[in-house]
Amino acid sequence: MRHSLLNFTRSNSGLVILLVLAIPLSLLSPDFLTGANLLTVALQVSMIAITAIGMTFALITGGVDLSVGAVAALTGALAAGLATSGGLGTYPALFLAMAAAAGVGLLNAALIVWGRIPPFVATLATMAAARGLTLVYTQGRPISGLDAQFTFWASNLGPIPVPIFVLIFVLILTYIILNRSLFGNYIFAVGGGEETSRLAGISPSRVKFGVYTISALCAGLTGLLLTARLWSAQPNSGTGLELDAIAASVLGGASLLGGAGSVTGAVTGAFIVGVLSNGLNLLEVPSYNQQVIKGLVFIVAVLLDYLLKRRLK
Numbered sequence: 001m002r003h004s005l006l007n008f009t010r011s012n013s014g015l016v017i018l019l020v021l022a023i024p025l026s027l028l029s030p031d032f033l034t035g036a037n038l039l040t041v042a043l044q045v046s047m048i049a050i051t052a053i054g055m056t057f058a059l060i061t062g063g064v065d066l067s068v069g070a071v072a073a074l075t076g077a078l079a080a081g082l083a084t085s086g087g088l089g090t091y092p093a094l095f096l097a098m099a100a101a102a103g104v105g106l107l108n109a110a111l112i113v114w115g116r117i118p119p120f121v122a123t124l125a126t127m128a129a130a131r132g133l134t135l136v137y138t139q140g141r142p143i144s145g146l147d148a149q150f151t152f153w154a155s156n157l158g159p160i161p162v163p164i165f166v167l168i169f170v171l172i173l174t175y176i177i178l179n180r181s182l183f184g185n186y187i188f189a190v191g192g193g194e195e196t197s198r199l200a201g202i203s204p205s206r207v208k209f210g211v212y213t214i215s216a217l218c219a220g221l222t223g224l225l226l227t228a229r230l231w232s233a234q235p236n237s238g239t240g241l242e243l244d245a246i247a248a249s250v251l252g253g254a255s256l257l258g259g260a261g262s263v264t265g266a267v268t269g270a271f272i273v274g275v276l277s278n279g280l281n282l283l284e285v286p287s288y289n290q291q292v293i294k295g296l297v298f299i300v301a302v303l304l305d306y307l308l309k310r311r312l313k
Helices: 001-011 013-028 037-058 070-085 090-115 119-138 148-154 162-179 182-192 194-199 203-232 242-251 263-282 287-312
Strands: none
Touching: 001 037, 001 242, 001 263, 013 090, 013 194, 013 263, 013 287, 037 070, 037 148, 037 162, 037 182, 037 203, 037 242, 070 090, 070 119, 070 148, 070 203, 070 242, 090 119, 090 203, 148 162, 148 263, 162 182, 162 203, 162 263, 242 263, 263 287
16 A cells, blocks of 8 residues: 555656645635636646646657747747738748747757757757847847737637647647657657667657657747737747746656656646746745745655655665
């Protein structure tokens, strides 16, 4: 029974951590469990969760994608610029911006696979390049004047914000890819050992091209939602998004060593990040103290997860 309890806790560590956070916050703040506040949390979390889903794909293969924040900013800026001054219209602009995001993902994969550059270094380089391109394209100024078709993606359908529906769609699609497809099996195989997967007839190179493209597309989609929500493309949009995405993925059970992770866990991890931030704001904790508390919570959560893994071996 003890081993079963430990195994359940390890398998659902994200939900356990979320529950541990939610109970005291609901007791300390009467506003925490209100419908309006929970919708606000879900809206704030949706952008991090979509990015974390893509990040999880990279982490499972034993890699990482540090360019997601810059890709989000570049995609949002391109979409806004092409839809306004470019005169293309909203949906062609969105399509071309997402194609550019996919291009960054392919570049990341090419540097890693063909250039044999470690993922950390390769994506750090593309992060700097994408952020620089965003500043050049926007000339350091916001791009506004978005039409109703663009801002629709930040509106509500009934009481539910559209980004939440987008998150649900992305979650279902990526869950099918990761858990119900041959490609998903290949991703876990590569994360478990590249040489072993190669001997089994799997091409780690092709898997990595697919994985980093998915990560970039998720980041690009986040950038479009952020732009719609702000009614403008901000040059510094997405700053720090990569750290939130990595934290959410790891809190949701993804391993930095590869071979483990899930898209549902990534969403749960994103809710941990969002609930903690929202709860600290409701309790009026100063912003500079919030960073310390968040860091301590993340350290404790990762340590507990590591200790549970050791106990189950």
